[in-house]
Amino acid sequence: MKPIRLISGVMTVGFWTLASRVLGLVRDIMLATLIGPGPVMDAFVAAFRLPNMFRRFFAEGAFNAAFVPMYSKKLEADSDPQRFARDAFNGLAFVLLALTGLALIFMPVLVWATAGGFAGDERFDMTTAFGRVTFPYILLISLAALFSGALNAMGRFAAAAAAPVLLNILIVSALLIGPRYFGGEAVWWLIWCIPLGGVAQLALVWVAAERAGLRIRPARPRLTDDVRKLTRIAVPAALAGGVMQINLLVGQQVASHFDKAVSWLFNADRLYQLPLGVVGIAIGIVLLPDLSRRLKAQDHSGGRMALSRAGELSLALTIPCAVALVVIPLPLVSLLFEHGRTGPEDARAMAQAVAIYGLGLPAFVLQKVLQPLYFAREDTRSPFRFAVWSMVINAVAAIGLAPVIGWIAPAIATTLAGWTMVAQLAFNARKMGDVARFDARFYTRLLRILLAAVVMGAVLFGLRYVLAEWSRGMAVLVLLIGGALSYGVAGQLLGAFSLSEFKSILRRRR
Structure with a gap:
């Protein structure tokens, strides 16, 4: 992939990710207006975070980090990539079906483990009920991620990037139409749209993969040599993804002991996720298969150029966003969220968190630029070790600062952990040679x-x-x-x- 194709791919992924994030922002504005910070919103956030937490284990994080480089290299070598994709699909589906069944049975335990502050009040039962509806989303979205990874490896980015838009279209439509014309509480319309959105996303990328020549049908799982290798690579990546999710859960556990804090942090998180998703995730999605192919072809100079231009483009777009989030958080939050059931006090609290997340935004994006250096080499153990140290920093800061500064501690901890992760990724990448170093033009x-x-x-x-x-x-x-x-x-x-x-x-x- 030439640098110009890399940038073109980033623009394609970035456009659809922007559409998804903008619709997601519209969704969150509607939630702030119709539901507002409080017990119901806290319960929804905690329930929705459960499938998204496991999604990072099995989909975007661990599985893609292992699957995309292997699939890309099989495409490059023309060594039956379709059979490998089919075996990976069936193995992943089997694991996820078992996980989903266990989660539905033990949902109260999951809620207690991830939001212990809810125990003893109405939020606990609501989160359990919501979680049993939303959790099957993990099965659907993780299988969709496999098709998306294969499409990305083939240089077909549009369908995979457009799929997340469907979920937000369904949610926004349901919130606009459901309560007004058919009655019922807005939150239940929201909750039931999540598994339905997963079905729509899986259908879109499955059809796109069929059109691209990748034909996969469900079958009995087979433990082939390639699946064993995929598992060996994916397990450390899953642990690394798990560490990052532990960071989120530590923050949620701390926030669950403060009134409305889970809702405040959720909305603040959604605001900084807009530029992160558009730039950082787009860069990572396009850069990983590109670097994998270049390493296979021994094109080190091209790999360095691709890395440098990706870093340059991501920071040129991210740094001004970070400055805006730090300098004018309250005007942004007030315009977007201060409506209906969300008042001025809620807006001021969210603005504090937005400014702190803004300080960490360049770090969150740089992670997406630097991690492909490791994943393209099928090295998922190093990012796991770095993530463990990041987790320690996050836990110490969140738990240690909470008694002193209160609910805002998780936001500070998240930013500190983000910069810790970047420092480790950059320092250790020096061992990889010039291909892992930014060129003079970048600096x-x-x-x-x-x-x-x-x-x-x-x-x-x-x-x-x-x-x-x-x-x-x-x-x-x-x-x-x-x-x-x-x-x-x-x-x-x-x-x-x-x-x-x-x-x-x-x-x-x-």
Whole structure:
């Protein structure tokens, strides 16, 4: 994959991820308006986090980290990739069916283990009921992730990136139509859309894979040599993904002991996840199969160029977002969430968390850039070791700071853990040689990007006070336009990026 195709793939994935995240933001705004922070919202967040937690174990994290490099190399060598994909599908389905059955039986235990602060009040029973409806989503979305990984390895990014949009379309539609025309509580319309959305996502990528020539049918699992190798690689990645999920659960456990804190942190998390999903996840999805193929072909110079351009592009888009989240969190949160059942006090609390998450946003994106260096070499043990240290930092900070500063401790812990992970990934990648090092152009551009972001931050800081008396909508619009223009002009003048480069990318893409 040439660098221009890499950027084109990132743009494709980024567009659909942006659509999904924007619709997800619309969904969260509707939840804040219709439900608002409180027991019901806390219960939904805890229930929805259960399948998403295991999803990181079996889908986007562990399984793709192992499956995509192996599948990419089989495509490159033309060594029956379809049989390998079929065996992987059947083995994954068997494990997930067993997991889902156990989870449905022992759901109260899962709720107690992940949100112990709910015990003894109404949130516990609600979370258990919600969890039994939402948990089968893990089976559907993990199988969809297998098809998505195969499509990405074949250079077909659109269907896999578009699939998550379906879930948010269903949820937004249900919240708009269901309670108004058919009655019932909004939260139950929301809950039942989650497994239905999983069915829609799996159907979309399955059909796309069929059209791409990958024909998979359910069958009895077979423990072949390739499946054994996949398991050996995937288990450490699952443990690494599990460590990251433990970070989230530690934060949720701490927050569950504070009124409304689970809801506040959830909404703040969703806001910083918008740029993270659009940039970081898009970069990671496209970069992993590209690096895997380059390593197979011994193209080290091309691998270094791909890594450097991916890092450059991700930080050029992420750093200004981080600055905006730190400088103007309250105007953003107030406009998006301060409606209906969500009041000014809730908005101020969420804004604190958004600013802290903003400080960690570049770290969360850099993880997505650096991890493919390890996964492309089928090395999932090193990221696991790094994730363990990250988990220790997160747990010590979240639990240790909570008695002192209260519910905001998990946000601080998450940011500290993110930078700890990046430092370890970058330091240990030096052993891989030049292919794992950013080139000189990356560091030159990074300094200029930082200077342009400082200019943007100063402009936003000044505009925030000038627009204090304006309506929320107009003030945020002017802030966003002013920030984008100041960053774009400063970046162009300082040489952080060139508009002619983007025009060239678009022309070649067409």
